[in-house]
Amino acid sequence: xxxxxxxxxxxxxxxxxxxxxxxxxxxxxxxxxxxxxxxxxxxxxxxxxxxxxxxxxxxxxxxxxxxxxxxxxxxxxxxxxxxxxxxxxxxxxxxxxxxxxxxxxxxxxxxxxxxxxxxxxxxxxxxxxxxxxxxxxxxxxxxxxxxxxxxxxxxxxxxxxxxxxxxxxxxxxxxxxxxxxxxxxxxxxxxxxxxxxxxxxxxxxxxxxxxxxxxxxxxxxxxxxxxxxxxxxxxxxxxxxxxxxxxxxxxxxxxxxxxxxxxxxxxxxxxxxxxxxxxxxxxxxxxxxxxxxxxxxxxxxxxxxxxxxxxxxxxxxxxxxxxxxxxxxxxxxxxxxxxxxxxxxxxxxxxxxxxxxxxxxxxxxxxxxxxxxxxxxx
Amino acid sequence: xxxxxxxxxxxxxxxxxxxxxxxxxxxxxxxxxxxxxxxxxxxxxxxxxxxxxxxxxxxxxxxxxxxxxxxxxxxxxxxxxxxxxxxxxxxxxxxxxxxxxxxxxxxxxxxxxxxxxxxxxxxxxxxxxxxxxxxxxxxxxxxxxxxxxxxxxxxxxxxxxxxxxxxxxxxxxxxxxxxxxxxxxxxxxxxxxxxxxxxxxxxxxxxxxxxxxxxxxxxxxxxxxxxxxxxxxxxxxxxxxxxxxxxxxxxxxxxxxxxxxxxxxxxxxxxxxxxxxxxxxxxxxxxxxxxxxxxxxxxxxxxxxxxxxxxxxxxxxxxxxxxxxxxxxxxxxxxxxxxxxxxxxxxxxxxxxxxxxxxxxxxxxxxxxxxxxxxxxx
Numbered sequence: 213x214x215x216x217x218x219x220x221x222x223x224x225x226x227x228x229x230x231x232x233x234x235x236x237x238x239x240x241x242x243x244x245x246x247x248x249x250x251x252x253x254x255x256x257x258x259x260x261x262x263x264x265x266x267x268x269x270x271x272x273x274x275x276x277x278x279x280x281x282x283x284x285x286x287x288x289x290x291x292x293x294x295x296x297x298x299x300x301x302x303x304x305x306x307x308x309x310x311x312x313x314x315x316x317x318x319x320x321x322x323x324x325x326x327x328x329x330x331x332x333x334x335x336x337x338x339x340x341x342x343x344x345x346x347x348x349x350x351x352x353x354x355x356x357x358x359x360x361x362x363x364x365x366x367x368x369x370x371x372x373x374x375x376x377x378x379x380x381x382x383x384x385x386x387x388x389x390x391x392x393x394x395x396x397x398x399x400x401x402x403x404x405x406x407x408x409x410x411x412x413x414x415x416x417x418x419x420x421x422x423x424x425x426x427x428x429x430x431x432x433x434x435x436x437x438x439x440x441x442x443x444x445x446x447x448x449x450x451x452x453x454x455x456x457x458x459x460x461x462x463x464x465x466x467x468x469x470x471x472x473x474x475x476x477x478x479x480x481x482x483x484x485x486x487x488x489x490x491x492x493x494x495x496x497x498x499x500x501x502x503x504x505x506x507x508x509x510x511x512x513x514x515x516x517x518x519x520x521x522x523x524x525x526x527x528x529x530x531x532x533x534x535x536x537x538x539x540x541x542x543x544x545x546x547x548x549x550x551x552x553x554x555x556x557x558x559x560x561x562x563x564x565x566x567x568x569x570x571x572x573x574x575x576x577x578x579x580x581x582x583x584x585x586x587x588x589x590x
Numbered sequence: 591x592x593x594x595x596x597x598x599x600x601x602x603x604x605x606x607x608x609x610x611x612x613x614x615x616x617x618x619x620x621x622x623x624x625x626x627x628x629x630x631x632x633x634x635x636x637x638x639x640x641x642x643x644x645x646x647x648x649x650x651x652x653x654x655x656x657x658x659x660x661x662x663x664x665x666x667x668x669x670x671x672x673x674x675x676x677x678x679x680x681x682x683x684x685x686x687x688x689x690x691x692x693x694x695x696x697x698x699x700x701x702x703x704x705x706x707x708x709x710x711x712x713x714x715x716x717x718x719x720x721x722x723x724x725x726x727x728x729x730x731x732x733x734x735x736x737x738x739x740x741x742x743x744x745x746x747x748x749x750x751x752x753x754x755x756x757x758x759x760x761x762x763x764x765x766x767x768x769x770x771x772x773x774x775x776x777x778x779x780x781x782x783x784x785x786x787x788x789x790x791x792x793x794x795x796x797x798x799x800x801x802x803x804x805x806x807x808x809x810x811x812x813x814x815x816x817x818x819x820x821x822x823x824x825x826x827x828x829x830x831x832x833x834x835x836x837x838x839x840x841x842x843x844x845x846x847x848x849x850x851x852x853x854x855x856x857x858x859x860x861x862x863x864x865x866x867x868x869x870x871x872x873x874x875x876x877x878x879x880x881x882x883x884x885x886x887x888x889x890x891x892x893x894x895x896x897x898x899x900x901x902x903x904x905x906x907x908x909x910x911x912x913x914x915x916x917x918x919x920x921x922x923x924x925x926x927x928x929x930x931x932x933x934x935x936x937x938x939x940x941x942x943x944x945x946x947x948x949x950x951x952x953x954x955x956x957x958x959x960x961x962x963x964x965x966x967x968x
Contacts, residue, residue, distance in 0.1 A: 542658065550634075
């Protein structure tokens with residue numbers, strides 16, 4: 213099936229909305245959180261486990277896969293879905309963010325960005341056209357335009373220059389769509405999302421949203437946030453862009469975020485999120501619960517018979533005590549990363565499910581109140 | 591149910607035999623391979639996955655659990671089975687081997703062994719009585735006597751002294767059995783196995799087997815092998831002990847070994863094996879196949895569409911290419927350890943199943959010939 217987005221319901225008291233994305237690899241109920249599978253694997257997890265948790269779409273990183281094992285190899289192996297044994301939708305980012313965050317030595321030019329590999333220092337060049345070629349080889353259902361993730365803080369002048377480059381690159385990506393050799397068999401055209409930049413300036417966010425939507429994409433991302441600014445500023449920037457994005461296309465807040473960010477994002481009309489937070493925190497022993505974050509390595513849990521979260525239905529909470537989990541984390545066992553990741557992704561997926569249900573039942577406002585009332589660990 | 595062993599069949603042309611061990615946590619078909627769950631987890635695996643593979647019994651390490659998280663904690667948590675969410679049989683070793691192999695500073699006395707923790711250098715003392723207390727707190731179905739694992743090489747004099755200490759310690763363990771506070775609920779008496787030592791001297795192996803069996807245990811282990819000696823010598827020592835062990839008790843060759851060792855051990859009348867080889871090798875990217883060992887990190891597998899082993903029924907081989915596995919190993923992903931361990935434990939479990947089936951069908955000799963014929967990778 214071709215890519216499609218249907219807006220199915222709008223909340224009466226906020227901008228929260230329900231939708232359904234259709235892709236060649238199945239449907240996605242929105243608002244949705246996308247776990248990150250950087251190197252063609254969501255760290256510590258099998259695809260079957262992700263499905264059991266209820267994950268409907270993954271994000272994978274173009275920058276990492278381009279460098280290792282290489283997009284040509286993945287195309288040869290039948291595309292990313294087949295390579296990693298995941299038959300549900302995938303979104304790949306453009307690689308831009310990683311080039312900017314992993315590379316001190318990057319050089320941004322009109323034609324694209326020159327950088328060195330974080331693996332071996334080898335020299336590389338990514339242009340809008342190259343990024344499209346790579347993402348076509350990977351064969352994800354949704355692919356992203358190359359953008360410059362404006363650094364924080366940045367002057368207004370720098371932000372304007374950066375934003376305008378992002379707009380020109382977006383046009384070049386759109387032009388190049390569908391011309392590369394696709395990875396994966398029998399798939400339809402890939403959906404291409406544009407990215408709104410504009411740094412921490414409300415008027416530039418508006419301007420960027422207007423210009424990017426003029427080019428016309430299958431969906432719209434808000435990029436360059438959660439880069440060090442405070443929450444109030446981040447939400448202001450989301451609020452500044454959203455009114456200028458069309459209702460009938462999905463909206464994706466990139467690299468965000470905490471459970472609070474997801475609730476605030478949904479309330480502001482965001483449909484899609486991704487973040488390494490649930491998976492990375494899990495591997496460090498930080499587990500998400502309704503009450504807030506729980507540091508499972510803490511000595512207070514050494515002989516605690518309770519599960520991480522009392523009423524949680526995840527595999528970890530159904531079968532293991534905090535005492536056992538703490539032991540695994542302290543002993544640096546692989547199973548610790550697995551059980552922690554399982555719980556955190558369940559928490560995130562369940563949080564999104566709870567929000568969708570609340571919007572459906574016209575009680576998103578109550579859900580949000582309840583969400584904040586429960587958080588007494590922090 | 592109380593511990594029991596039934597010898598159900600003897601091979602006509604070798605000493606290979608079939609049996610059934612009954613424990614409070616279920617039955618075990620022998621000959622059996624026991625995966626090692628050192629720190630109350632078989633590294634990278636969940637209990638459900640081990641069951642799917644067909645694992646019927648685990649080994650866990652008393653030394654490690656005593657030091658971390660501590661046997662008292664595990665008793666308080668309901669015993670090792672409940673702590674680690676494994677409801678099938680468990681065997682714990684005595685901790686002796688780890689004290690001897692992890693500790694340069696150990697001091698062996700008549701009363702027991704003084705040593706320092708490999709974790710923090712703290713000072714500890716293990717005696718036969720203490721080892722029984724710890725293993726009773728852990729609550730495994732089968733527990734082991736404290737022995738001195740005679741170093742290799744060792745003089746005849748040292749070996750005799752060491753062996754005699756092992757015999758005296760065995761008597762003390764037997765005497766102490768059942769007097770400690772048990773971990774785990776509703777379990778019957780634990781089975782206690784004696785250990786044959788005697789270094790690399792055939793007559794001492796015979797003598798040790800005779801003296802240990804005189805004390806009378808629920809099963810008999812052959813210890814102190816696979817410590818650096820060559821294979822011929824190891825098999826000679828097994829051959830020297832086996833005739834002096836009773837037919838109606840299980841025989842356990844400790845810390846062994848390679849697939850070849852399992853086949854040779856079974857042919858010599860061994861019923862039980864344990865070794866870290868399948869799990870540890872898996873994490874290093876060394877995978878077992880009928881043809882021999884496969885180093886999956888090798889560049890030759892970079893774009894190999896085939897599974898690790900063509901006719902293998904394991905989860906890894908059913909779903910992933912060598913190319914993807916190699917990528918995971920090179921990228922140092924946790925899923926690499928999982929998929930590798932799954933395959934290797936399936937290989938080991940399946941090898942034991944093949945041997946049991948062959949003994950059942952009076953074709954163990956052919957099985958062994960076929961086993962060696964296939965091995966062309968090494």
